[in-house]
Amino acid sequence: MANHHAHAVLPDEPEKATLEGKNKVLGFWLFLGGETVLFGSLFATFIALRDQANGGPTSQALFDMNLVAVATLLLLTSSMTSVMATLALHKKDLKKIQLWLTITVILGLGFLALEIYEFVHYVNEGLKMSTSAFSSAFYTLVGFHGAHVAFGICWIILLQLSATKKGLTVVTAPKFYLASLYWHFIDVVWVFIFTVVYLMGMIGGKVG
Amino acid sequence: MKGWQQYWRQFSLFALLALVLTGCGKDELSALKPSGPVAAMQFDLMKLSSAIMIGVFIVVMAIFTYVLIRYRKRPGQQGIPKQVEGNHALEILWTVIPFLLLIIMAIPTVTTGFALHKEYPKEEAVQVKVTAHQFWWEFEYPDLGVATAQDLVLPVGKKVQFVLSASDVKHAFWIPALGGKIDTNPGQENKMWLQADKTGIYYGKCAELCGASHALMDFKVEVMEQADFDTWVAGMKGVQAKEPVTATSPLAAEGQQIFDKSCLGCHAVAGKGGKMGPNLTNFADRERVAGIKAHTPENIADWLKDPQKIKPGNKMPNLNLDDNQVKALVEYMETLSVSEKK
Amino acid sequence: MSAHASHAPNRSGLWDYLTTVDHKKIAILYLIAGGIFFLAGGLEALLIRLQLMYPEIEFVGAKTFNELITMHGTTMIFLAVMPIIFALMNAIVPLQIGARDVAFPFVNALGFWLFFFGGVLLNTSWFLGGAPDAGWTSYTTLALNQYSGRGVDFYVLGLQIAGLGTLIGGINFLVTIINMRAPGMTFMRMPMFTWASFITSGLILFAFPAITVGLVLLMFDRLFGGNFFNPDAGGNVVIWEHLFWIFGHPEVYILILPAFGIISEVVSTFSRKRLFGYSSMVFATALIGFLGFMVWAHHMFTTGLGAIANTLFGLATMLIAVPTGIKIFNWLLTMWGGQIRFPTANLFAVGFIPTFTIGGMTGVMLAVPPADYQYHDSYFVVAHFHYVIVGGLVFGLFSGLYYWWPKMFGKMLNETIGKWNFWTFFIGFHLTFFPQHFLGLMGMPRRVFTYLKDQNLDMGNFISTIGAFGMTIGTILFVINVFVAAKSSKRAPADPWDGRSLEWAIPSPPPEYNFVQTPLVRGLDALWVEKMAGNKGMTPAEPIGDIHMPSPSFLPFLMSLGLFVAGYGFIYHNYVVVVIGILATLACMFTRSVKDDPGYHIHEDELEEKGVKA
Structure with a gap:
């Protein structure tokens, strides 16, 4: 069993060094395929309902692009730092991994804080879950993404803490790799949210 | 096995017969x-x-039938059947024809x-x-x-x-x-x-x-x-232009009073009344009561006494009418016609 | 990492099954749970048919009838046939590819318990104020609060939990089949059942998220004041239909493809011939899977999507007839020139062919949109999909169960009872559903709790109900057969049917580790190749050595229980309970992530002595 070598020299690409690791990586890619359908369905629903404001606030009246731009910047930067963590993983440098992941988590928390602020602000402006079909679709799509970010933050913190005890092994390496993959996926989804929800939301009313 | 096949024939005959009897x-x-x-x-x-x-x-x-009869394993049959991989001509044939x-x-x-x-x-x-x-x-x-x-x-x-x-x-x-x-x-x-x-x-x-x-x-x-x-x-x-039908008998007049008080809120007659329930302008001309029951005074009365019993979940409440009120209401409703036949 | 438990933890009885991560035991769990739900769904079906035996009778009444049809459909699809498919996949796929276990044994157990608790949650609705009554399709707005009771909340939550289990089960099988094949087991040497399981798992992966989103949106509408499907606030009822059928149509192929796989194995074995046109079978299966995602709107021809959409979806649907036809002719040609034996397994497989052909024929007829405007939502459709799902899938499952029972349990099912089982079920099936085609065309809509006396629908309905008794007797005979087999002291041999694939190379039931030595696969029909070469068994691909096994775990059960509890919290708007349930699940996930599973080793001296006791 490859486990025997845990304390010996770590192989290259440690995340795929064992069959378990390979299985996890493949399984996670497939899981992300399912997640794509999940978000695809949410996007389709949102696009169908985005102009149904039901007399409540519309996206044009509501969206604050400055705030969204900052949030986008934070999340995209965190995507880059998570790549740095994966690169460090391939160099088998646990300290660097921890450093880059810490930055990733901080940026993610910043994003989440902005999103929560944004939601609270919208609710105060009169856009509640039950206001209109648009509001339901907006909170659901963006909220689903936000929940993914929150879960990702908790997951990465958990991995970081347990790695301080366990070190970098063929068991922990795939976990770091997957967390980074997951974080990328969340960023890609955000790019679509930024485009479909916010950018199209600013001009939507004039077209539709 | 043999016995079952006979039963099967009887059953399918029975089924076929039944369908013919029912027609189309x-x-x-x-x-x-x-x-x-x-x-x-x-x-x-x-x-x-x-x-x-x-x-x-x-x-x-x-x-299917040919294969099942021709290629069933016979007692004492020896040897191993030829392991055929496929047949391109056949496979193309049954792709193209469909x-x-x-x-x-x-x-x-x-x-x-x-x-x-x-x-x-x-x-x-x-x-x-x-x-x-x-x-x-x-x-x-x-x-x-x-x-x-x-x-x-x-x-x-x-x-x-x-x-x-x-x-x-x-x-x-x-x-x-x-x-x-x-x-x-x-x-x-x-x-x-x-x-x-x-x-x-x-x-x-x-x-x-x-x-x-x-x-x-x-x-x-x-x-x-x-x-x-x-x-x-x-x-x-024509009915809509003038006042709702004037009652033709004393009983119907009583029915009309009940109707105007209890029914008109939901049911329209001749352009007056609510839209919650079916329009009843030509109720007396209708083929069925409630869409399903034969058009008889008894069935109308049954409906009026307990609408939920006949169509569970419908929106009409039980008006708690007594027998005389029901009778009057039926009498009145049977005058709601635009046809000259009635 | 360094510490290995060298012996299997000593567990037995119920505790063993609550904590097992062994794919063979999980298969048995799936079979038992799926079997019980199948009986429940069957009972519901019988009550439906009794209510419809005569016109205008009061037997269960309108409201209960709607609950029965909803629960019958939902139970049969999600809680009965899918788990029984998963039972066979779990029991057989790892054996057919020469693997010691699935890729994610822990996730496998989690998938089962999620399905189980989701199903139990859904069914408790019967005792907690009424089952869901908006149809298994739960079309909005009927499924919104205004028009239906709390039952639909059980539907929404139960299916989300069960669906999660199915989804991770699908991922597990994809990875298992891609990564865990024995040396020499190339993709184009995989048995058809494994191929079908592979493609079915792929369909699960891409179809289930759509229904999950649909259910979440419906839940938001029902519980949190969302407006997705509420037209008064700008919502759109057709979105639900799209989401449901983007899942729902692939679901049909998720169900039927494994049956195709089973029939391919059984027909080939009992004809003593290799599968005719293996490559075209693989190609056809993949093509059906692919096209299955392109045709969902044929369930919505009358929704009002317009002539262009209807025509395109109709034509795409017709195309599916081509690969399906290829399969039917390949089965026939597999039997051609063979030495066909007719044990019960093959009776069901042979009975499947004409029955499924009829289901396929009516399927093509339904694909013609203008004609579908007449068939749609009538009993014609009811007849069609029961020909496909019962005449296709359930026949296939019975065939697979009779075929693989000895492998799963080490006991043979009784052939005499089996034959009675087949004939009663087969005749009962055709009596039940054949007349329904005509009932539909004669103007009987589906999901009606009664019909009027003067509409010439009496005879067809009466015959249909009589047929339902036949199917009931057939099902009871199967249950009896299970008990007879369990009581019997005769052990099944390793290879009772002169099998062709790897599962028949190992004892019945297989030991915990399946293969003492991973086999070397040298061709399609791996075992048959060795038999023809005059070898006694498979050639090993590795020396005998210690075998590493994953540890059993109670966490999958607890994780699922947490979501089960949270489900009730949602249904009864008690958010303390929701938080407790979800925290319990998260705590289990935390434990799983932090605490590594060292597993244990079976020492080479112990090999062959241990075996799975069923």
Whole structure:
């Protein structure tokens, strides 16, 4: 069993060094395929309902692009730092991994804080879950993404803490790799949210 | 095994016999007895597709039967059958032939499909707005300025353009003998045209699960000569122009009082009253009570005494009327007619 | 990492099954749970048919009837046939590819318990104020609060939990089949059942998220004041239909493809011939899977999507007839020239062919949109999909169960009872559903709790109900057969049917580790190849050595229990309970992530002595 070598020299690409690791990586890619359908369905629903404001606030009246731009910047930067963590993983440098992941988590928390602020602000402006079909679709799509970010933050913190005890092994390496993959996926989804929800939301009313 | 095969034959004979006995269903109801161009086009497609499919089935069954008889393992049979990998010629054959059969089906599918989706303006077709409710049907003729419920009245030999929607949940509008069918979606409008080529009564159904009394959400289509239809429209309009029918007997007068007090809030008569329940302007002319029961005073009385018993989940409350009130109400309602026959 | 438990933890009885991560035991769990739900769904079906035996009768009444049809459909699809498919996949796929276990044994157990608790949650609705009554399709707005009771909340939550289990089960099988094949087991040497399981798992992966989103949106509408499907606030009822059928149509192929796989195995074995046109079978299966995602709107021809959409979806649907036809002819040609034996397994497989052909034929007829306007939502459709799902899938499952029972349990099912089982079920099936085609065309809509006396629908309905008794007797005979087999002291041999694939190379039931030595696969029909070469068994691909096994775990059970509890919290708007349930699940996930599973080793001296006791 490859486990025997845990304390010996770590192989290259440690995340795929064992069959378990390979299985996890493949399984996670497939899981992300399912997640794509999940978000695809949410996007389709949102696009169908985005102009149904039901007399409540519309996206044009509501969206604050400055705030969204900052949030986008934070999340995209965190995507880059998570790549740095994966690169460090391939160099088998646990300290660097921890450093880059810490930055990733901080940026993610910043994003989440902005999103929560944004939601609270919208609710105060009169856009509640039950206001209109648009509001339901907006909170659901963006909220689903936000929940993914929150879960990702908790997951990465958990991995970081347990790695301080366990070190970098063929068991922990795939976990770091997957967390980074997951974080990328969340960023890609955000790019679509930024485009479909916010950018199209600013001009939507004039077209539709 | 042998015994079972005999039973099987008896069973299938029984089943076949039963179907022959039942025939193709009632003229008024069956999609197998088309009474208009839409149903006829659909029936033609059914016949074409089932003929092709039965042809395929016969081929499959012929090979199937032959194989099962010819290649069953015989006692004492030795040796190992030849392990055949496949046969490209055969495999191409049974890919191409089904494909060709599908093309034969596809052509009328496309042409009929587009023919059925045509929309006819009011110059060419009677326009009818259908609104489905739990568990009854509202029919409005916007160009003629009349409205009715439960009994759809149509002229023979003329296209009818329907615009359909629902007020509460999704229903589906289906008149099997004239052609079918389209959903009535809450919050959206659908369109469909039909035409009846023979006068008479046809049965309509709700085909989408819509609640407890989905099974009982029937309606009737009364198809009449154009002249009779015009008379009917005139009658409906005439009633609407004047005051609601004046009671013809003391009992009916008493009934009218109850009606005006307890029923008019939900049911319209001659342009007056609410729209929560079916319009009752020509109630006495209707083919059925509540869409399902024979039109008799007893059935009307039963309905009035306990509407939930007959159509569970419908919106009409029990008015808690005593027998005399019910009797008076029935007497009055039986005068709500626009037909000269009654 | 360094510490290995060298012996299997000593567990037995119920505790063993509550904590097992062994794919063979999980298979048995799936079979038992799926079997019980199948009986429940069957009972519901019988009550439906009794209510419809005569016109205008009061037996269960309108409201209960709607609950029965909803629960019958939902139970049969999600809680009965899918788990039984998963039972066979779990029991057989790892054996057919020469693997010691699935890729994610822990996730495998979690998938089962999620399905189980989701199913139990859904069914408790019967005792907690009424089952869901908006149809298994739960079309909105009927499924919104205004028009239906709390039952639909059970539907929404139960299916989300069960669906999650199915989704991770699908991922597990994809990875298992891609990564865990024995040396020499190339993709084009995999048995058809494994191929079918592979493609079915792929369909699960891409179809289930769509229904999950649909259910979440419906839950938001029902519980949190969302407006997705509420037209009064700008919502759109058709979105639900799209989401449901984007899942729902692939679901049909998720169900039927494994049956195709089973029939391919059984027909080939009992004809003593290799599968005719293996490559075209693989190609056809993949093509059906692919096209399955392109045709969902044929369930919505009457929704009002317009002529162009209807025509395109109709034509795409017709295309599926081509690969399906290829399969039927390949089965026939597999039997051609063979030495066909007719044990019960093959009776069901042979009975499947004409029955499924009829289901396929009516399927093509339904693909013609203008004609479908007449068939849609009538009993014609009810007849069609029961020909496909019962005449296709359930026949296939019975065939697979009779075929693989000895492998799963080490006991043979009784052939005499089996034959009675087949004939009663087969005849009962055709009596029940054949007349329904005509009932539909004669104007009987589906999901009606009664019909009027004067509409010529009496005879067909009566015959249909009589047929339902036949199917009931057939099902009871199967249950009896299970008990007879369990009581019997005769052990099943390793290879009772003169099998062709790897599962028949190892004892019945297989030991915990399946293969003492991973086999070397040298061709399609791996075992048959060795038999023809005059070898006694498979050639090993590795020396005998210690075998590493994953540890059993109670966490999958607890994680699922947490979501089960949270489900009730949602249904009864008690958010303290929701938080407790979800925290319990998260705590289990935390434990799983932090605490590594060292597993244990079975020492080479112990090999062959241990075996799975069923």
